Amino acid sequence: MINLANRVKNLTPSTTLAITAKANELKAQGVDVIGLGAGEPDYNTPANILEAAYQSMKEGKTKYTPAGGLPALKEAIIHKLQRDQQLSYQPNEVMVGVGAKHVLYTLFQVLLNEGDEVIIPIPYWVSYPEQVKLAQGVPVYIEATSSQDYKITPQQLREAVTDRTKAVIINSPSNPTGMIYSKEELEALAQVSREFDILVVSDEIYEKLIYGDVEHTSIATLSEDAKKRTIVINGVSKSHSMTGWRIGYAAGDAKLIKAMTDLASHSTSNPTTTSQYAAIEAYNGPQDTVEEMRRAFEGRLDVIFPKLQAIPGFKVLRPQGAFYLLPDVSEAAEKTGYSSVDDFVTALLTEANVAVIPGSGFGAHSTIRLSYATSLETLTTAVERIHQFVSSKWKD
Known part of the structure; x- marks a missing residue:
């Protein structure tokens, strides 16, 4: 049995x-x-990315890489974050994983102890609560209604925080709502995270797919304090039509990134080597x-x-x-x-x-x-x- x-x-x-x-x-x-x-x-996937992957295989680049990603890919991610969002990170503040989903899973595994709480706005991406529960954490839900454009308010966040709260997830643009938090809305939420000293998990996987006259703002860009208490989650899946390549990343506190990398070394060894070379081209190549x-x-x-x-x-x-x-x-x-x-x-x-x-x-x-x-x-x-x-x- x-x-x-x-x-x-x-x-x-x-x-x-x-x-x-x-x-x-x-x-x-x-x-x-x-x-x-x-x-x-x-x-x-765009032709230049496919070609970069093919060339890497032809050149024999098919072996193990560092658990947290190729140095060249980390540099490409660092360059992307600086270019697109004026965010500055060092290589020891970036971890590459097997898609953004794996990166999030690894984050919760190293962040949460039994009974620790993570605040999750409703509607949410289906895997957030399950990943928190798998890390023996407790999902705490805040309902963001259509009348508030499916976005939580600072007061809602403040009322949801307890002495067990470790983090809040902000997904902007959102799956499933497609809504985006404005800079002013994020500033108000960042104030609450500072007030209660909680981590912000900023899932920005749809960052490049925005419409109309709105702009995407990463909460990590608001101040040095906001950056310190934010871990940015992103990847090439949606922006470069590379869902099956499974490359995502986290950028944030070096101590947290090291723990995630150490855990990944025992779970995946490393992200797929060919996919990493494809992702380097995705970030360094043409963006048209x-x-x-x-x-x-x-x-x-x-x-x-x-x-x-x-x-x-x-x-x-x-x-x-x-x-x-x-x-x-x-x-x-x-x-x-x-x-x-x-x-x-x-x-x-x-x-x-x-x-x-x-x-x-x-x-x-x-x-x-x-x-x-x-x-x-x-x-x-x-x-x-x-x-x-x-x-x-x-x-x-």
Whole structure:
């Protein structure tokens, strides 16, 4: 008899994976299912990055590297942070991991003791709470409603802090909301983190995908004090369409970075060598493809957003970044005869052949998440199917 560890028994199953599995099952049966659950750009990795990876392999650069990343990649990251955000770091303040998800996992493992608390705004990326729990920490949730643009307030943060609080997670631009904290909003949150001496985990993985006249600000740029108590999490997955290459990084306090590197040396040995050389080119090479992709996503958003607004019972804020929409569909679910949004999502898949992610996976039970990281033609067809589904079942 095999008895699993308690730490995995308490994990919450992924609603994203469950919907994806059902969609794939229907596709295998020949059903024309449109999936809007993708958390990755629908573009190939740029050609110059592919070539850099190929050349590195041809040159025999296929062996182990330092656990925390190649020195040349650390320098490329340091240069990127200076170039894009005027942030200055030393090599011992940067750790490269197997994607931003692995970097976050490693951070919580070295930061948290049993019972330590991490404040997580709702809606949240699905892995934040599970990673905290795996480190024997306690997720403490703050609900950021649509009326406050899904962003927490300084007062909410202040009221959530206890003597066990170790950190707060700020994800800007956000998955799943696409909302961005302004400089002024971050300054107010930084004041609270200073007041209570807590770490800010600043997840900036969607930093390059922003739309309209908003700007991305890293909380680490606000002051030397803010930088000292912030650990920046980022990577090449979203910005350079390199999700499968699995390269992310952390930049912050040298003591924390050393502990993360030491732990990684016993878990992964090092990030994939070829991927690291690809990431060096991603940061040091031309950046025009990043802007091309951003413009394409913004163009899709411009077309799809009003179509989504027009669906009865859908209430949606226009996102400022990333590539997700998070409409509140509670009214649509009720008026079409479903007792929950999760049931509504299941019916959308089986009857309208459109796969979306229920907001329950993000702590926002009245919502669904749709990704516009797919072609405009596909998006338009999917939204038309959803509109038809809702209209045909609507009962006043």
